[in-house]
Every structure is written in structure tokens, then in C-alpha cells.
Amino acid sequence: MSASAFVRALAERNRSPRTPQGASWIYVPYDQLTLERGPLSRANPADTCVVFIESADKPSRRRYHKKKLAFLLANERHFALEVAERGFAVRYLTGEASFAEQLTEAMREHRPREVLLQRPAERELREELASVEGLEVVPNELWLTSEEDFTSACGASPPWRMDAFYRGVRRRTGVLMDEDDKPLGGRYSFDGDNRQRWNGDPPAPVPPRFEPDAITREVLALIERRWPRHFGALEGFAMPCSSADATAMFEFVCRSCLEHFGPYEDAMSDDDATLFHTQLSSLINIGRVLPSAVVTAATKALDEERAPLQSVEGLVRQVLGWREFVRHVHERTDGFRTIASDARPSELDAHEGLPPAFWDARETGLRCLDRTLSTVWNTGYSHHITRLMVLSNIATLLGVEPKELSDWFWIAYTDAFDWVVEPNVLAMGTFGAGPVMTTKPYVAGAGYVHRMSDHCARCRFDPTGKDRARPCPLTPMYWSFLDRNIDRLAKIDRVGPAILSARKRTPAQRERDANVLARVRARLAAGEPLEASIASDPTIVATKTVARRAKK
């Protein structure tokens, strides 16, 4: 992997004549890019060599979004320069071999006194590095919670519930708690208040763009040259890549997103893919923005009356609650291998393939899906509700195999790493892991998207189903989902009312629902857009027409 601008810049900053021979080494993986936590935050630059590794093996394993590769490599290179500027000797390895092979080779050659590594967040990297002899793995200080927090709140075995975990962590840390140890505002969660539709007012903030510098441009050229067939568009890359960029992004969030974050958390819009969401996940997941800084900034905004409690609590719940919770679930289940030994749990016995539209964002005619897929193709991002209630929902209604969907998310999103993407998709998004961390599948017909977005107004389908010539197929697909899973879901209390309604459907309606699903599956599998009449029922239309004619 050639890197002339970067190599020159590193050589200029890495002027120190120190040799890594006999020195103490710290290996910094691609997702621990901070000087504020871990052994690097305490190391003495005078006798520490910091090692980075770029491995062409990783991008060859999956067709990661090109913007994700660019984001990771550009951040790693910029961080190496920042570390060198602090006076550390930097050893930046690049090669075709795996991380483990490159590290082993360098250790054999230079015989460092010790090599420290903060425990990697990604299971895949932990597994790979387990083969490296002499590596001293120390606890990862980027997390905000401990195993003890998880066990004491949730218990040792599943099912585990985020609410219990979150309440326990709030009490232990005192975040958003009053002097009597009660939650501020009298409740731990304001989720129920945070379900407003967005109609354009207040206007959504425009996130900053970070134009690539020479080092990032070199990364972009490398990716286009080496991995031209990887997922997504590289054009228009303007993601934060340096410490200064990350700070600017964080300041933008505090200034422009926080106030309205809560009320519009679940809203979706055809005109704006980000709304008041922070877009910080990619930066947090590589250590550029500390989760503790997000929690501190949010509570400070509340103290200074710059943001209401419902927004501040909403953001704190995501970062201190959900983000920490899912990584514990991933650890406890060994990446879901304790649920299914092949790590492919499929509680609802779903085994369909993912439609080609997910892979190239070709048009399906389902406006909500098309808008989300094109956003992901172009940016490697979409916000939580589009991930859950559009992509996962439609894939689950289609009966797509959870692991296949999860692997797609891992490739397609710039913030995806196994510890976060797998719980969110295998458990939350598809209910593939059953009730291990959520009480029920998150599925819906067209009503949900219609209520929470303006997509339907620009869609060829009618979400209400009143226009019989073009009813939205998601609703019959939803009924068909309930019908085929009726026995499995009947045991779950929270699905009870939906199951009752499903049981009331007539055999003719159930047959029609199944037919719509079959037609939609066939069209999407063939890579063809759905025609507006795909869910219309010719028998009903014909009967009405005949009846009307007869009256005349």
C-alpha cells in the first residue's frame, strides 16, 4: 500500500532517532484512536514506540463500503501523525498480511521489551490477535460500564433487558440523578415523549463537511485503485478524519443537534436523512469522540438550559444505555454463538436471501426503502429508525436470514463493527436471536412509516390501502409475517393484540397476504421494481365494478 504524502508527513514528525529495538511498544488498533484513554494516555513518549498496522487482508474479507475504508484508514493515518507530534516514536506497518502476521513479524525483528494492547472491541480482531505470542492485553478503557454493571442489573443469563441495565448504570454513575438518588424529571426514560413527526420546522441543521487533505486524498486514491468493486460511492467523501475534524463535528452536535434530538428521534424524512441525529457513531466507535464526552456534554447542556431533559435523557440513554448494553450482550453470547453454535441465529426460521437492491441500491418502488438504500449507498449512514423500521423491518417481513442481513449492515455502514452490528441486527432488528435482549420483533405494516415520515406522499403506493389500485404491499406482508409466525409469537405478551387481530383474518385474506408476499419476494429477487398494483386484489376490484355497473 503506497502512501507518499503520509510517509513524508510521518517522517517529518517522526524525526526522533529512537529505534524501536528494546523499547516498550503499544499497538493501537484501528478503533482505539485516542490519546486520552488506555496505556497511551499514560505512556512516556521518551521510551515508547506506538505501532499501527494497515492490513489489506481486512478489506479483502468483506466488501466494506468504500467510505468506511476511507474513514478508517484516513483516521488511522492522521492519528499516527498526531501521536508522532506528541513525541512518540511511531512504527506504521502496511502490508497484505493480516494484523497478527505483521505484528508477529515486527516483534520478531525488533524484540520490544513489552507490547501492550487494549483489549480490542471487535471479537474478530481479538480472535486474530490471540495467536500473537508475547502480546499483553490490558482492559479497554473506552467503555463506560463494567461486566459487573451488566451482571448486577441484568443477571448472568438471558433474557437481558436494556431498561434494567440503564437504570442500574444511571444509579451507579449518578448521571441525570437528583440528590435523593431519583431520576431527574421523575422518570428514567422519556422515550414515550420522543415520537414526533418532523414537518420541516424547526429546520434540520446542516452537518459540516470536511474536505479531504492530501493524506486523505491519497487514501481515497488507494481505495479506488485497490477495491473499486467494494460497496457504495466514494465520491463526495467529506467525513471527519483528524482530531480537529472530530472536535468540530462534536461541537456542531452540541450546538445544533442536541436541543431537538429527543422529540424527532423517531422521525424520518424524504428531504433530510440525518435530521437531529448526531452522526457521531462512527467517530465514537473508533475512539475519536469519547462516549464519556458525549454524556458530559449532554448533561452540561441541560444544566445550562440549552437543551430540554427529554433530549438530553434521549441521548444519554443511547450512549450510556444502548451502546454499552449491546456490547455486553455480544460478549456474553460470544457473538451469539451461545444462542446458535454457527453464529447464525434464526428464531423465526427465516432463510430468504437479501434482495439485490440492498447491494446496489437499485429502485424497488418502495419509496421508504429506496430512499434509505440510496442514502446508505452514498454515505454509509442512515439513522436508527431507518435501520430498524425500514431496512430491518422490510427484510424481516420478507423472511431474510438474520445473519445475511447483519453481514450486509457490517459492510454497508461506516460505524459497523461486530460487537455493535450483530446485537442490533441479529437480536433487535430481526428477532433472530429471540427474546435474548428485546421483548418482541420490531415489525410493522405501512402505518408506521406513514405516521413517522413523509416518504409515503412520494410513493407509488398508498399506505392507507384505500386506493385499491395501489395499496402498499408492506401491510399484507406484515399480516403474512404474523400468520407464519403465529404460534411462536403467541407466547409473547407484547405481541398479543397483533396476534389476536391476525387470528381474526379470514382464510381468503390470509391467502391474499401470502400471495402478495410471494409476488414481492419474486420481483425483488429478480431485481425488478414492484408495479403499483402488486398488492391490489383483482377479485375485489372486479366485484365492486360489476356491482356498480349492475346498479346503473
Ligand SMILES: Cc1cc2nc3c(=O)[nH]c(=O)nc-3n(C[C@H](O)[C@H](O)[C@H](O)COP(=O)(O)OP(=O)(O)OC[C@H]3O[C@@H](n4cnc5c(N)ncnc54)[C@H](O)[C@@H]3O)c2cc1C
Ligand atoms: C438494524 C440496526 C443496525 C445497527 N447497526 C449499528 C452499527 O453497525 N453501528 C452502530 O454504532 N450502531 C448501530 N445501530 C445503532 C444505531 O442505529 C446507530 O448507532 C445510530 O443510528 C448512529 O447514528 P447517530 O450517531 O446519528 O446516532 P444518534 O441517534 O445521534 O445516537 C447517539 C449515539 O448513541 C449510540 N447508539 C444509539 N443507539 C444505539 C444502539 N442501538 N447500539 C449502539 N449504539 C447506539 C451511538 O453511538 C450514536 O452515535 C444499529 C441499529 C439498528 C436498528
Ligand code: SF4
Ligand atoms: S407507501 Fe409503503 S412502501 Fe411507500 S413509502 Fe409508505 S410505507 Fe413505504
